[in-house]
Amino acid sequence: MNAVIDKSAEKVAYENNKLHKRLCRLVGQAIGDFNMIEEGDKVMVCLSGGKDSYALLDILLTLRERAPIHFDIVAVNLDQKQPNFPADVLPRYLTDLGVPFHIENQDTYSIVTRLIPEGKTTCSLCSRLRRGILYRVADELGCNKIALGHHRDDILETFFLNMFFGGKLKGMPAKLVSDDGKHMVIRPLAYVKEEDTERYAAVKGFPIIPCDLCGSQENLQRKQIKAMLRDWEKKTPGRVESVFSALSTVVPSHLMDRNLFGFTDLKTDGVANPLGDIAFDEEPCSTPATVPGIIPLQPK
Numbered sequence: 001m002n003a004v005i006d007k008s009a010e011k012v013a014y015e016n017n018k019l020h021k022r023l024c025r026l027v028g029q030a031i032g033d034f035n036m037i038e039e040g041d042k043v044m045v046c047l048s049g050g051k052d053s054y055a056l057l058d059i060l061l062t063l064r065e066r067a068p069i070h071f072d073i074v075a076v077n078l079d080q081k082q083p084n085f086p087a088d089v090l091p092r093y094l095t096d097l098g099v100p101f102h103i104e105n106q107d108t109y110s111i112v113t114r115l116i117p118e119g120k121t122t123c124s125l126c127s128r129l130r131r132g133i134l135y136r137v138a139d140e141l142g143c144n145k146i147a148l149g150h151h152r153d154d155i156l157e158t159f160f161l162n163m164f165f166g167g168k169l170k171g172m173p174a175k176l177v178s179d180d181g182k183h184m185v186i187r188p189l190a191y192v193k194e195e196d197t198e199r200y201a202a203v204k205g206f207p208i209i210p211c212d213l214c215g216s217q218e219n220l221q222r223k224q225i226k227a228m229l230r231d232w233e234k235k236t237p238g239r240v241e242s243v244f245s246a247l248s249t250v251v252p253s254h255l256m257d258r259n260l261f262g263f264t265d266l267k268t269d270g271v272a273n274p275l276g277d278i279a280f281d282e283e284p285c286s287t288p289a290t291v292p293g294i295i296p297l298q299p300k
């Protein structure tokens with residue numbers, strides 16, 4: 001009996017270790033691919049008390065120990081004075097961890113509830129207020145980078161939200177200059193799946209603070225997109241990964257944005273493209289070989 005228990009405990013430990021390694025590898029890869037952190041940076045890690053931001057801080061601390069460069073980390077939580085916010089949880093966690101931290105107390109909850117009629121979604125004003133405060137705090141703490149805990153699934157959901165409801169091909173950037181032009185905002189979890197941060201939070205036993213204390217409902221459209229992606233992945237495993245990889249493999253000449261590609265000035269140069277084009281842009285039933293004067297594209 002003991003041998004069986006030992007075996008399963010060993011397996012759990014092995015899987016947990018694999019998960020930690022995967023998170024470190026993916027975060028390290030995103031940091032490298034987008035040059036997110038450089039020598040001498042002071043990174044403000046925004047900690048909401050949710051699973052993703054805990055995972056972000058934890059993995060960044062591990063990577064910092066192994067990194068060939070020196071950078072500083074300061075954890076920052078914005079206490080928005082939502083009812084029942086357990087204000088003692090994060091200070092205790094961060095003190096035990098030995099990480100420099102700052103808790104910014106700003107009652108955005110009252111502002112939002114005063115300005116937004118009851119029953120309407122408050123997230124957009126709340127996020128705008130939070131963003132402004134975080135930029136100011138980054139300035140005061142001397143942080144040049146602001147790290148946020150958005151992961152691969154947040155990026156994908158945003159991409160589909162923009163496409164379905166905003167008519168734009170636009171995701172969530174892994175790295176961008178803040179609205180005030182002074183800081184670099186980075187998303188080191190950009191390659192990490194949400195299910196991995198979920199599992200990691202459970203493994204590490206992070207003291208999670210629920211995100212619905214303000215009483216606001218999660219955006220219904222985002223909920224629908226999340227369900228759609230989950231359903232796709234169930235029916236066609238690998239599809240979500242393929243869509244995500246498409247975000248880094250953009251072919252402007254095969255889209256319709258005239259600002260991205262110079263369609264109007266496009267000229268023929270008489271030089272054949274040696275690779276041809278193997279994209280999915282042909283009619284499945286076309287038979288170009290039978291059309292006189294047309295040289296069919298040769299598959300690679």
Ligand code: SF4
Nearest residue numbers: 122123126127214216
């Ligand atoms: S869920 Fe509440 S705290 Fe979070 S962004 Fe929306 S209004 Fe703000």
